[in-house]
Every structure is written in C-alpha cells, then in structure tokens.
Amino acid sequence: MLLLTFHARHFSWKTFKRTLESVPDKEKEERVEQAVVVFAQAEGSDCEDRSRVFRHTLKHVKWLANKRDFKKVVLHSFTHLGSDSADPEFAQAFLEELRDRLVSTGYEVWCTPFGYLCEWELNVYGESLAKVWKRIGVSDDK
Numbered sequence: 001m002l003l004l005t006f007h008a009r010h011f012s013w014k015t016f017k018r019t020l021e022s023v024p025d026k027e028k029e030e031r032v033e034q035a036v037v038v039f040a041q042a043e044g045s046d047c048e049d050r051s052r053v054f055r056h057t058l059k060h061v062k063w064l065a066n067k068r069d070f071k072k073v074v075l076h077s078f079t080h081l082g083s084d085s086a087d088p089e090f091a092q093a094f095l096e097e098l099r100d101r102l103v104s105t106g107y108e109v110w111c112t113p114f115g116y117l118c119e120w121e122l123n124v125y126g127e128s129l130a131k132v133w134k135r136i137g138v139s140d141d142k
Helices: 044-066 088-104
Strands: 002-018 029-041 074-078 107-111 116-124 131-135
Touching: 002 044, 002 074, 029 044, 029 088, 029 107, 044 074, 044 088, 074 088, 088 107
Parallel strands: 029 074, 074 107
Antiparallel strands: 002 029, 002 116, 002 131
C-alpha cells in the first residue's frame, strides 16, 4: 500500500471522467474542512498479507489524524503513486473496509468516487507532518 497523506485545511473534489466501466455513472462534488486526506494506491503484493497491510494502514491514518485532533478523513484512490497497482476490485474493497473501520471508531469519512478521475483543490498546512508519504507492504520490516 502506498499512501500520500495530508493535513488539509480543506479538500474539495468533483468527478471529471469515469475510468472504470464497472462503476456506475455519477457526478459528485464535495468539500471537507479540517481533514486528513489519504491518497492511496493498493499494490498487487498487498493481497499476500492483506490483514497486516490493512492493520498498518488503519493505524497510520488514525495516528496522523490524532496529530491534529482531526476526526474527518477523506479516502482517495490514487493509482499514480507507483507502478504495481492491485486489481480494482481489491483496491475498492480495501478502501471500503478502511472507511467502515474508521467510521466505527468515531471518524467521519468521505470517499471520492472510485474509478473516476477527479478535479480537486487541496489546501495543506505547512509543517512537515502535514505531508507524509508511506509504503506499507510485505517488504517492510514486520
């Protein structure tokens, strides 16, 4: 799992173009204030140890949210972080489970439409911790 995360003053998105035929046509436009924004790319190797990758991803997102006492999270599938993308079905299910788990622990969670390119506006805080890249996977130290 590749993650690019931001402490955002605000993040807004609007659907631009559908990229997967398997997802329904929709137009969506939203804006969230004071949130952790997670650009996530599931990798093919994440299937090998899904539960560990999931656990560490959840822990990282919650850790980052707690650094600013944020209770809002936006999950954005972003397959441009690396070259080894997982199957779309795996990635979508992973993000949906991540959303559900975060909601069950008190977070408000938005997901940008899966299988779409989006226009977006992102306003990020300045400190280093407001912009974090992380790789979670089978090659990491366990």
